[in-house]
Amino acid sequence: MDEAKSERYYLVREDILPEALVKTIQAKEMLAAGEAKTVHEAADRAGLSRSAFYKYKDGIHPLSKLDRERIVTISMDLLHRSGILSKVLAVIAGLDGNVLTIHQTIPLQGKANVVLSVETSNMGDNVVRLLDAIRGQDGVARATVIGQG
Template sequence: MTKRYYVVREDILPEAIIKTIQVKEMLSRGEALTVHEAAERAGLSRSAFYKYKDGVYALNELERERIATISMDLDHRSGVLSKVLSMVASLDGNVLTMNQSIPLQGFANVVISVDISQLTGELSSLVELLRSQAGVRKAAVIGQG
């Protein structure tokens, strides 16, 4: 199922949605150290915050977040995956999720989701660097959002 997004004027949003955004902003600015503290200050229950937090974004926050899904076939040797993850981190990519198959016939498929909003350089450059890494048989972007 494809996720659909809407741009909605703040004055018609339910109060819980507005307060969820306020809590997220307080946390990101460091005005509150915990969800409990921020939710209390905003007048929102923690359960309501957790219900909405992953689906509510300020428009500028949504524009910054970019995620790429990269599939790779890696040799089944010690250190190959570690070097790949270090390479992503060295370019300011942030690995969000990782799924690895059981190694068969000397290699394993690894799929990573990477936050590329702060990536140094282009995604295509990262993929080329991954392909040139010893132990990486194949690397390709299979999704980007």
Template sequence: MTKREEKFYLIRSDILPESIAKTIEVKKMLEAGEVDTVNEAVDRVGLSRSAYYKYKDGIFPFNAMMSEKIMTISFTLEHRSGILSRVLQYVAEQGGNVLTINQTIPLQGIANVAMSVDMAHLTISTTDFLDGLQDLPGVRKAMIVGRG
């Protein structure tokens, strides 16, 4: 059996169903230490425990998703001397720290690279960082494929 592909959506909070919005409130209360138990939190917001447990593992605040410290980036690079070196230099200049690199053997002038980067000390936003990578000469594609 294969794992189902996960899809993520960015949704305005004012159009969320009430049970989803209440689940978010319960998670905030638990994280902030305002309550000691799930029972106490769901009672306060008027949500059933079963609804909370149904949704809790699939709801994340947008800023939590963007603040992860380790990011895995997939690149499609032209196979020319110095391209990967420029990518590594850019990452370092922006405060990133490369943790792992995996490159395939280039085929038809293109190399695929997967790179894990510690983003804890990044000096620019994640969006600007990714845009900067995309703009480097020889980088055909750069996209985030994972966060950890």
């Protein structure tokens, strides 16, 4: 990968961050807590321009949030029978997983490929237990992790 295009991350103490970055975090926290209803209101209360907020909002996150968010991507082949995907989703929910995205192909030769992105931060990152539970469901022909972050 071209180094100019690769993402690099740093752990930086708040007191040495530029003021605009600190205020961006403050505005994001107000929005997340419901203390501000709009970006305009949050930016105004934090003493930040909206353009600065939009410039930095996707690039700065509290370390505690990044540490908690764990997303695993699972690819599965499911038999083309009613209710199988629903049962898999129930298993994930029962283990405190949160399904973020679902992509399913049209069934061919009696099987459909389904790719799920699952937030596992409330599961203690026990991906093996999750996979075992999914594989144990009737109608799941294959389940494997294809990405983790």
